[in-house]
Amino acid sequence: MSEDAIIVGGSYAGMAAALQLLRARRRVLVIDAGRRRNRMAATSHGFLGHDGSDPAMIASLARSQLERYPTLRWIDGSAAAASGTRDHFTVTTGDGAEHKGRRLLLAPGVSDTLPPVPGLAERWGRSVFHCPYCHGYELDRGEIGVIATGPMSLHQARLLPEWGRVTLFLDGRLELDMQSADELSALGVAIEPTPIARIEGHADIVLADGRRRGFAGLFTASRNAPATDLAERLGCELMDTPMGTQVRTNEAKETSVPGVFACGDVARVPHSVSLAVGDGAWAGAQVHQSLVFAEAARADRNRQSPTRVAR
Incomplete structure (x- = not known):
């Protein structure tokens, strides 16, 4: 039938x-x-x-x-x-x-398709997200990291200060012009150009130079x-x-x-x-x-x- x-x-x-x-x-x-x-x-x-x-x-x-x-x-x-x-x-x-x-x-x-950052895929949907309306409130205004993948990451970085203090990790996948950098600075967004080595713990970013940054949650534009x-x-x-x-x-x-x-x-x-x-x-x-x-x-x-x- x-x-x-x-x-x-x-x-x-x-x-x-x-x-x-x-x-x-x-x-x-x-x-x-x-x-x-x-x-x-x-x-x-x-x-x-x-x-x-x-x-x-x-x-x-x-x-x-x-x-x-x-x-x-x-x-x-x-x-x-x-x-x-x-x-x-x-x-x-x-x-x-x-x-x-x-x-x-x-x-x-x-x-x-996620950025090839070691440790990211294992945390997708748990401490790494794509939608602030779905997961931003639960971060309780804590530190938020944005892992760049392209132009949509700039949109995320501009929006996410509504939910906490934001750091944008360029990670070699996003270049900012002067106007965009100034806009982000005005919103209180910090810019981190150092590449990411891996993600550990709940949402800790370990940079290529050995520095470690802990976050309430991370966002990336898949x-x-x-x-x-x-x-x-x-x-x-x-x-x-x-x-x-x-x-x-x-x-x-x-x-x-x-x-x-x-x-x-x-x-x-x-x-x-x-x-x-x-x-x-x-x-x-x-x-x-x-x-x-x-x-x-x-x-x-x-x-x-x-x-x-x-x-």
């Missing part, structure tokens, strides 16, 4: 989209590889009603609510391939099984890319953003390939749980409306077709 919609990705955006479709009594298949982007974080902040909750608990509760709807199918696994056209999509899962659907919604999230290459293989247009690469969509969250939609971190910036949920809810409604209007148009064409007279 063909599903009304196949959703690749069962994190916050994908589940929010599924909920809209399930409440419209549509058949929905969610294929989820189980790799939430914030799986390393102990708490999630800034999401109304769940501020300070365990993100795994939020996801588990959401899934349990979806599973109350009888038109949901859920596969714990990866989407290995996808092909087809509107009303006739096929998604192949990692076990080789093929699944048919009329619409395809991509919500796989993104991967994060580079993002879709967590899978399904969109690219389907022919969906991608676009560059200050944060990396994402899938281009229109206002209805439809990609450049008719019948293929995308939502969440893979299709918008900036990123947070709240924004992913909102984007997913909108995408789910738009997928549903595309089905409704297509069905209405098809019924109208059938009514207008002349009836064949049997001879």
Whole structure:
């Protein structure tokens, strides 16, 4: 049986989209590889009603609510391939099984490419962050380090003094012009040009000259890319953003390939749980409306077709 919609990705955006479709009594298949982007974080902040909750608990509760709807199918696994056209999509899962659907919604999230600083990746989501709105308050106005990756790091350094005293570590990846340096100085941001040797302890930066600086937390601007290459293989247009690469969509969250939609971190910036949920809810409604209007148009064409007279 063909599903009304196949959703690749069962994190916050994908589940929010599924909920809209399930409440419209549509058949929905969610294929989820189980790799939430914030799986390393102990708490999630800034999401109304769940501020300070365990993100795994939020996801588990959401899934349990979806599973109350009888038109949901859920596969714990990866989407290995996808092909087809509107009303006739096929998604192949990692076990080789093929699944048919009329619409395809991509919500796989993104991967994060981090600066190659020893000790940073192990602390990602725990004491090294990318979003001050998600994690800045808990640093309690303490010392904050920003590890440069490029121009977005300058934006972080300008914003983060709202949450504490900031030091920007250029680490050989960012050059400041005089105007930018003056702006940061006016905000009280210290500039550290010495390269970073490693990160130790909770959030201690050890510099190449042996100096050690302790921080309440560190921020860095990771580079993002879709967590899978399904969109690219389907022919969906991608676009560059200050944060990396994402899938281009229109206002209805439809990609450049008719019948293929995308939502969440893979299709918008900036990123947070709240924004992913909102984007997913909108995408789910738009997928549903595309089905409704297509069905209405098809019924109208059938009514207008002349009836064949049997001879």
